[in-house]
Amino acid sequence: MNRDGKIDLVVVNGADDSVSVLLGNGDGTFQPAMNFATPPDPVALALGDFNGDGKLDIATADVLNNSGSCVCISVLLGNGDGTFQEPPIVTPLSVTPFAMSAGYFNAGKKLDLAVTQDFGSSSDVQILLGNGNGTFTAGASYPVGPSPGSIIATDLRKDGKIDLVVAELEGIGVAVFLGNGDGTFQSAVEYPVDFAQAVAVADLNADGSLDIAVASDEKVSLSKGAAAVLLGNGDGTFQSATYYPMGQFPRDIAIADFNGDHQPDLAVVDQTGGKAYVLLNTGAVSLSPTTPVEFHGQKTGTKSKPQTVTLTNTGEATLSITSMVVKGEFGMASTCGKSVAPGTNCTLSIDFSPRTKGGKLGSISIHDSASSKPQVIELTGTGK
Numbered sequence: 001m002n003r004d005g006k007i008d009l010v011v012v013n014g015a016d017d018s019v020s021v022l023l024g025n026g027d028g029t030f031q032p033a034m035n036f037a038t039p040p041d042p043v044a045l046a047l048g049d050f051n052g053d054g055k056l057d058i059a060t061a062d063v064l065n066n067s068g069s070c071v072c073i074s075v076l077l078g079n080g081d082g083t084f085q086e087p088p089i090v091t092p093l094s095v096t097p098f099a100m101s102a103g104y105f106n107a108g109k110k111l112d113l114a115v116t117q118d119f120g121s122s123s124d125v126q127i128l129l130g131n132g133n134g135t136f137t138a139g140a141s142y143p144v145g146p147s148p149g150s151i152i153a154t155d156l157r158k159d160g161k162i163d164l165v166v167a168e169l170e171g172i173g174v175a176v177f178l179g180n181g182d183g184t185f186q187s188a189v190e191y192p193v194d195f196a197q198a199v200a201v202a203d204l205n206a207d208g209s210l211d212i213a214v215a216s217d218e219k220v221s222l223s224k225g226a227a228a229v230l231l232g233n234g235d236g237t238f239q240s241a242t243y244y245p246m247g248q249f250p251r252d253i254a255i256a257d258f259n260g261d262h263q264p265d266l267a268v269v270d271q272t273g274g275k276a277y278v279l280l281n282t283g284a285v286s287l288s289p290t291t292p293v294e295f296h297g298q299k300t301g302t303k304s305k306p307q308t309v310t311l312t313n314t315g316e317a318t319l320s321i322t323s324m325v326v327k328g329e330f331g332m333a334s335t336c337g338k339s340v341a342p343g344t345n346c347t348l349s350i351d352f353s354p355r356t357k358g359g360k361l362g363s364i365s366i367h368d369s370a371s372s373k374p375q376v377i378e379l380t381g382t383g384k
Contacts, residue, residue, distance in 0.1 A: 001056055002082035012038075012045045012060060019045060019058055023082050036084045038062060039070035048102040048111045050134045055080040057134065060088070061097035061115060071096055073113065075134040089134040093126070095119045103153030103162040105129070105139075106183035112136070114164050116148035123148050125166060129183055139183050145171015145190070150198040150252075156210050156236045163236060165212055167196035174199060174212060178236045193228050193241050202255040202264045204281065209234035213266055215250035216243065225250040227266050227279055244279055244290045248272040261373040283370040284315030287377065295352035295381035303331070304352040309377060311336060311366075312345040320369040328362020329354050330379050354383025 001008040006026040011033070012019050017040050020033035039062040050057045055078040062070050074088035095117040105112040110130035117124050123146050127139035145168030156163040161181035166188075168175055173193030177185040195217035204211040209232040216228040225247040230238040247270030258265045263281040270277060288310045298304045313319040319340040326332045331353060336346035354360055362379035 001078065003080060008082065010045060010047065010058060012042045014041055014043055017042065019060060019076065021058075021082055021084070034083065036076050036088075037086055038076070038088055039072055039074050039090060042074075043097065044099045046100050046102045046113065050075050050102075050111050050130060050132075051077055052109065052111075052132050053077075058084060059100070059102065059113060061100050063096050073097070073100070073115065073128065073136060077134055091128065091136045093117070095122075095124070095126070098123075098148055099151045101151045101153040101164070105153075105162050105179060105181075105185075107160070107181050112139075112183065114151055114153055116144065116151050116166060117141075118147055121146065123168075123171075125151065125164060125177065125185075127183060127185070140185070142177060142185055142188065144168060144175050144188060145173075147171070148175075150196075152199050152201050154201050154210065156201075156232065157234070165199050165201060167193075167199045167214060169195055169197055171196075173241070174214060174230065174238075176236065176238070189237070191230055191238055191241065193230070194226070194243075196228075197250055198252045200253045200255045200266075203232075204229060204255075204264055205231060206263070206283070207231075207234075212238060213253055213255060214241070215253040215268055216241075217249060224248065225268075225270060227253060227268050227277075245292075246270070246277045246279065247275060250277075259373045261371045263371065280373070280376060281371075282375045284313060284317075284319060285366070285368065285370045285375050286312040286314050287375070288312070292378035292380050293350055295379075297382055297384050298352050298354050300354050300357055300383045302353070304381075306333075306349040306351045309348045309350065310345050311340065311348060313340040313342055315370065316342050317369075318342060322367040323365075324348075324367075325365045325374075326362070327365070328379060329360050329381065329383075330362040330364075332364060348377070350377075350379065352379075352381040354381060357383045 006024040009022040022030040042060040044061040058076040076084035098116040100115040110132040113128040124141045128136035147169035150167040161179040164177040166175040172190040175188040197215040212230040214228040226243040228241040249272035251271040266279040364377040365374040
């Protein structure tokens with residue numbers, strides 16, 4: 001935010017009607033928050049240069065409060081040093097905003113916004129075309145499924161036209177709007193995903209096409225969460241979702257290289273469980289079922305029946321395996337050997353032998369040629 005090469009934080013404060021800017025020190029710590037006033041009840045933010053002066057600004061989506069003050073988008077213009085001009089510039093809306101994302105939708109030099117709006121059974125994506133001064137003019141709106149709580153603006157087809165990806169919590173799942181490059185969008189194409197809370201976009205399988213990652217709840221049981229991945233075909237269409245179970249109520253999702261192996265990993269915040277989960281990208285290694293492998297109610301001093309995990313080499317080169325290391329009160333037998341040919345698989349047979357009662361954690365670390373860091377299979381068990 002102050003152009004010093006150190007990453008900063010911007011946080012929206014719904015209860016305090018403000019945003020906080022925490023300037024980074026470059027060592028993982030941050031300076032005390034500087035607070036800047038917004039209209040009542042800000043629920044989402046987007047960063048961008050909304051007045052074309054080369055300095056980052058902050059846009060917030062603000063919802064109607066009890067005093068009826070504002071249903072609007074507000075923009076705090078940046079000074080380039082991490083501080084912002086008050087009061088914010090306000091553009092009124094007619095429907096309660098939910099989430100938003102910025103992008104150049106009409107191939108111009110003025111930054112635009114896409115805002116999801118929700119009013120009872122009616123939800124849409126409202127396009128706000130930037131005027132270049134921190135204000136916006138309403139463009140077209142597009143119907144979307146109920147409770148659209150997350151939106152990403154990105155070029156899915158690499159054709160220079162910005163597209164939109166929307167998470168529909170109570171709709172079909174994920175809606176994709178392909179951009180026409182003139183500020184308008186094609187009708188949504190829907191992809192089923194269980195209770196889509198939030199979306200993120202990146203090339204997860206290194207094929208040159210952007211993929212979609214989703215924080216998802218299972219429809220059958222709200223106590224089980226997952227990260228869902230929809231692999232992209234490169235033309236703005238996507239394959240069916242693959243689910244990676246974790247947590248209870250995943251609220252948000254982010255993509256970054258968390259273990260330094262140059263592959264994009266997933267981080268998911270579990271609201272109900274009060275945890276953050278990191279799902280490491282296994283590259284050319286596919287594990288089925290996805291981890292964790294769970295053993296419940298095993299009597300102490302006995303060995304469980306084995307559970308099997310299948311390892312598949314989805315790459316085009318032979319997978320070389322250096323070692324497999326088991327930690328915790330678990331055992332393993334493997335058919336993998338020292339290498340796995342392209343397109344073939346092998347199995348890991350895993351058992352649990354608790355020595356004492358209570359919950360147990362363990363892991364299997366697979367050191368192979370797919371990554372500079374080990375593939376990790378998480379193991380859990382309960383002794384009784």
